[in-house]
Amino acid sequence: MDFQFWYTLILLILTTYFLVKEIFETELTLLSFLFLLILGKVINVKEAFVGFSNEGMLTIGFLFIVAAGLSNSGLMGRLQNFLFGKSNHSGYRKKLMRILFPVTTVSAFINNTPVVALLIPTLKSWTERSNLSPSKFFIPLSYAAILGGMCTLIGTSTNLIIYGLMEESGIKGMEMFEISKIGVPVAISGLLFIVFVVSRFLPDRKEALIKLEENTREFVVALKVTPEYKGIGKTIEEAGLRHLAGLFLFQIERNGEIIAPARPDEVIRVGDRLFFTGLPKTILELQKTPGLKLIEDAALDLKQYDSSQIRPFEVVISNSSPLIGQNVRESNFRQKYDAVIIAIHRNGERIKKKIGDIVLKSGDTLLLLAHKSFLKKYYHSRDFLLVSESVKVPSKPLKNQIIAVGTIALMVTMFVLHLMPIVVAAGLSVMILLLTRTISLEEAREAVDFRVLVIIATAFGIAAGIKNSGVAQFFAHFIILGGSAFGIIGVLAGVFLVASSYTNIITNNAAAALVFPIVLAVTTEMQVDPRPFILTLAIAVSSSFATPISYQTNIMVYGPGGYRFKDFLRVGLPMQLFIMTISVALIYFYYF
Incomplete structure (x- = not known):
């Protein structure tokens, strides 16, 4: 064992410590590791920076934009009733299955982070309105997205990192659905394990979140029922207006008569004006419902506006x-400010008039839809005390939603049929989205997470350093030694344990880079086909269940779910062992 071995081993231990303790940002820690490997002459400059032009890294960059094209289209908003249902009478496990299976399916084809980001606010509002505990749903949401990422090559960035590392090592990269024969059974088994086992051990916390809602500033909106509305002739309960996410139907105006409170058995009729109170985000989503109309003469199509140009303020x-002193109708607000009033808030007072009849007062807060230039134009206007952008609700015309879905289908088809490499298919998809204005250049720039790209790019140089120094062979020897008593299945389990342990204390992307050379060293020493071991690695580094810091979606649900660190340990460790058992058994069955 020479200087380079000890130098790299010490750096690896220090890097792991810095990553676990989060002393510096992940990308800064890994970049430092990379430069120190160059200084120690463990790797040369070419080996260090090969990842910055790697096909896998570039593909992930393009996929960020493709995923944003779908998430920004507003299509997920159309799927909310399908995901959460219109009734609150179904049991907890049925609700869980209804949410988790579609989330896993979608996460197999687009980055799971935007999927979870889109669902968090809606799921939170829905659980509070339905008097359900958010902590019973948010860990399952994250786990379902992680399981979906295991099902295809493009399901998660770690699969694409491993794809790039394989190509760099002279091994043919994974096919689009090569991992599916392992990933899909693992995902289905994992979802059932969540629904019937994990759900039993999730905490039941909701008091703090309900108290927060009491201080939440809500707006009032009135919507007219037109003949196109599908809920006509149904009760409020049957039409799905009783348990809405972040909204409350508090009264109905019918032929000048006020019906308040709006009872669940009240039948909806054409011409009814439905009065809701809710948060800006949920109101903006509600007014997109077909058959519920906000303003008769609005020049702006409120149901299919482009959120890259039209913003809520x-x-x-x-x-x-x-x-x-003027009511909204007399004020000519639309013509004067080129903006549409969606809803009004007045110091907690519930205004029981349609928007056109409300007499405006000093201090009223108006929720508007206007061109993005509105902020710059009226920020210093004496007409308003304050002008600020509200919560953005993704929205695109229907044709752009169709293009977004079609582009993803086209990209997958081109790669599966070997018509072009994945990086070219993804790049072409980005060009289609940009040229059709399904996503704007500004949205595309915002979509790319350059932190993740830096982590991925440095991963290739670090992997080369671990291999060149002999550290990979050192760890490989112990994995073989520990697992050989149980034969090939023991070595597969050893690879899984090492990779999944790493992924739960540092990021899964970094874990893939650090463990990949060790896996190659194991297969070289055993003189076996590396492919099943690489697939084991891919599943293992995606098995980020046991800690909140192991994966982005776990971190995202940590706060909204009201969790503590030990909650993840209590449900994540059994989940980790279950996934390991299923995946190792399947890989052994298929390959050995």
Whole structure:
């Protein structure tokens, strides 16, 4: 064992410590490791920076934009009733299955992070309105997205990193659905394990979240029922308006008569005006419902606006505003400000009039839809005390939603049929989305997570360093030694344990880079086909269940679910062992 071995081993231990303790950002820690490997002459400059032009890294960059094209289209908003259902009478496990299986399916084809990001606010509002505990749903949501990522090559960035590392090592990269024969049974088994086992041990916490809602600033919106509405002739309960995410139907106006409170058995009729109170985000989503109309003469198509151009704003009417004392209809607000009033908030007071009849007062907060230039144009206007962007709700015209779905289908088809490499298919998909304005250049730039790309790019140089120094062979020897008593299945389990342990204390991308050369060293020493061991690695580094810091989606649900670190350990460790058992058994069955 020479200087380079001890130098790299010490650096590896220090890097792991820095990653676990989060002393510096992950990308800074890994970049430092990379440069120190160059200084120690463990790797040369070419080996260090080969990852910055690697096909896998570039593909992930393109896929960020493709995923954003789908998430920004507003299509997920259309699927909310399908995911959560319109009734609150079904049991907990049925609700869980209804949410988790579609999430896993979608996560197999687009990056799972935006899928979870889109569902968090809606799921949180739905659980609070339905008097359900968020902590019973958020860990399962994250786990379902992780399981979906295991099903295809493009399901998660770690699969593409491993694809790139394989190509760099002279091994043919994974096919689109090569991992599916392992990933799909593992995902289905994992979902059933979540529903019937993990769900039993999830905490039941909701008090703190309900208290938060009492102080939440809500707006009032009135929507007219037109003949196109599918809920006509149904009760409020049957139409799915009783348990809405982040919304409450508090009264109905019918032929000048006020029906309040709006009872669950009240039948909806054409011409009814439905009065809702809710949060800006949920109100903006509600007004997109076919058959519920906000304003008769709005020039703006409120159901199919482009959210890259039309943005939601909140404005507070000032003491000197010419709007004071006028009702909304008389004020010519649409013509004067080129903006549409969606809803109004007045110091917690519930306004029981349709928007056109509301007399505006100083201090009223208006929720608007206007061109993105509205902020710059009216920020210093004396008409408003405050102008600020509200919560953005993804929205695109229907044709762009169809293009977004079609582009992903086209990309997958081109790669599966070997018509072009995945990086070319993904790049072409990005060009289609940009040229059809399904995604804007600004949205595309915002979609790319350059932190992740730096981590991925450095991974290739680090993997080369671990291999060149002999550290990979050192660890490989112990994995073989520990697992050989149980034959090939013991070595597969050893690879899985090492990789999954690493992925739970550092990022899964970094874990893939650090463990890949060890896996190659194991297969070289045993003189066996590396492919089944690489697939074991791919499943293992995606098995980020036991800690909240192991994967982005776990971190994202940590706060909204009201979790503690030990909650993840309690449900994640059994999940980890279950997934290991299923995946190792399947790989052994298929390959040995």
